[in-house]
Amino acid sequence: MTVSTHSGRPRSRGLLASAALLVTAAMALVPASPAAAHHGWDGFETNDLVYIAGTVSSEGIWGDPHSLFDVTLDAQLPASTPDLPIPEDLSGPEDSIRVEAALAYDGPHDELEIIIAPPWWSSSNGLNRELEVGERFQGVGYINSTDDGLFRPVAFWYGDDNAPVNQVIGNTLPVRAPLPGAAQASDEPADVPSTVEDPVEMAPPAQGANAAADSGSEAWVVWAVFAAVVVAAAAGSVFYVRHRTRQDERDQDA
CATH class of the missing domain: 1.10.287 (Helix Hairpins)
Known part of the structure; x- marks a missing residue:
C-alpha cells in the first residue's frame, strides 16, 4: 500500500x-x-462622417483598450463642421475636405457615448490628460452600426481653444467616402479603403519613424x-x- x-x-x-x-x-x-468588432472601424458607419459638439457629461473610463466618456450634445448644431484646425495627419486635401464637409449629427440622442483611442495613443496626438466634466468637446467621426448611441471620432477638438486630436494611425481616413451632397469624380473610386489601423490593436509605439510597423x-x-x-x-x-x-x-x- x-x-x-x-x-x-x-x-x-x-x-x-x-x-x-x-x-x-x-x-x-x-x-x-482578434479584438471584438467594435474595437475596429468595421463596426462603424464609415461611409458617413458626422460632426458633433457639446460638453463632456461623465468622468468616463480612461485606459486600454479604449477610453470612454459621455457628451451631452448642443441643442443647436451648425449644418456642417465649423472652421476648426485639422490635425496634421489629416490635413491632406483628400481627408481634410471630408472632415470639413461632415454633416451635423441629426440622430435621436441628446447624449452620445464617445469611444476614443487609449491614452498612450491620444497623449502623443494632442490629448495628454483626461477630459473634465463640463469641458467643451467637438468631434468628426462615425456612429456605430449596431449601437446608434456610440460615436467614434477620427478627430476631435477639446477645450475653449479647440485643441485638435488625431484618432487614426497614418495620414488617411479609414474610408474616403463620397463627399456629402456632391457627385463623386469619375476618376475617383466611390469607396476607397485605407490602410489605417486601430490604435488598440498596436502596442504603445517605440521611438522612431517606423515604430508602429x-x-x-x-x-x-x-x-x-x-x-x-x-x-x-x-x-x-x-x-x-x-x-x-x-x-x-x-x-x-x-
Missing part, C-alpha cells in the same frame, strides 16, 4: 502541473486573439516564440508523466 500511494503522487503532480501549464497558456493567449512585427515574433515554448513545455510535461508512470509500474513489479 505504501508503494502504491507513493507511486501515485508523482503521476498526480505531473498531471496537475500539465493542466496548470495548459490553463495558464490559454489565459495568456486570450489577449492575442516595428512594434507590430515584434509582437508577432514574441507570440510565435511564446507559442513554441508552450508547445515544448506541454510536450515535456506529457513525456515526464509517461516516464514517471512507467517507472512507478517497474517499481511496483519489482
